[in-house]
Amino acid sequence: MKIRTGFVSNSSSSSFTCAITDETVIVRDGEWCDGYQSGIAKCVNDHTFLTKFIDLNAKPASASEKIGDLLALISDEYGEIKTGLTQEEEEKCQNGLSENEADKLYDKANISALFDYYKKVDKNCDFARIEVPAFRCPICKFKKVEYNDVIKFLLVDKLGENATFEQAEKYILGELPPP
Numbered sequence: 276m277k278i279r280t281g282f283v284s285n286s287s288s289s290s291f292t293c294a295i296t297d298e299t300v301i302v303r304d305g306e307w308c309d310g311y312q313s314g315i316a317k318c319v320n321d322h323t324f325l326t327k328f329i330d331l332n333a334k335p336a337s338a339s340e341k342i343g344d345l346l347a348l349i350s351d352e353y354g355e356i357k358t359g360l361t362q363e364e365e366e367k368c369q370n371g372l373s374e375n376e377a378d379k380l381y382d383k384a385n386i387s388a389l390f391d392y393y394k395k396v397d398k399n400c401d402f403a404r405i406e407v408p409a410f411r412c413p414i415c416k417f418k419k420v421e422y423n424d425v426i427k428f429l430l431v432d433k434l435g436e437n438a439t440f441e442q443a444e445k446y447i448l449g450e451l452p453p454p
């Protein structure tokens with residue numbers, strides 16, 4: 276089991292905005308780790324969105340996507356999800372797998388338990404503490420796009436890759452002269 280330590284801040288609560296609907300969810304300090312009801316999921320690239328947007332229909336098309344599911348499966352620090360893998364196999368997943376090993380372990384692992392878990396959090400009865408692989412994130416897959424990201428993306432050649440959303444907005448409003 277991977278022990279997650281991240282996402283606890285000094286403030287007493289943090290708010291997360293669903294990047295798709297703009298809904299805000301307030302999470303009290305520590306809940307991200309400890310598991311309470313929030314209905315917010317986070318992908319490996321730090322996109323936050325309501326758990327109902329986790330793409331359960333996506334099929335892993337490569338070894339690395341299979342490994343993404345496997346890592347999500349074994350990331351449950353409470354051990355509530357029965358992974359179907361031995362401790363040794365779980366460690367192997369974390370240390371890197373060949374394509375062949377990824378195929379084998381994916382077939383052996385209890386991936387449906389991961390889906391059951393995702394569906395459970397979908398009903399907001401538990402907290403999404405499992406990190407969602409990029410191929411199940413609607414934002415990573417460009418199926419749903421964050422408004423801020425679009426603005427920045429469209430203005431990359433005007434403002435450069437590192438432009439902030441605020442700069443982009445000012446540029447659009449004519450408050451920032453083109454560089």
Ligand SMILES: [Zn+2]
Nearest residue numbers: 318322412415
């Ligand atoms: Zn993402």
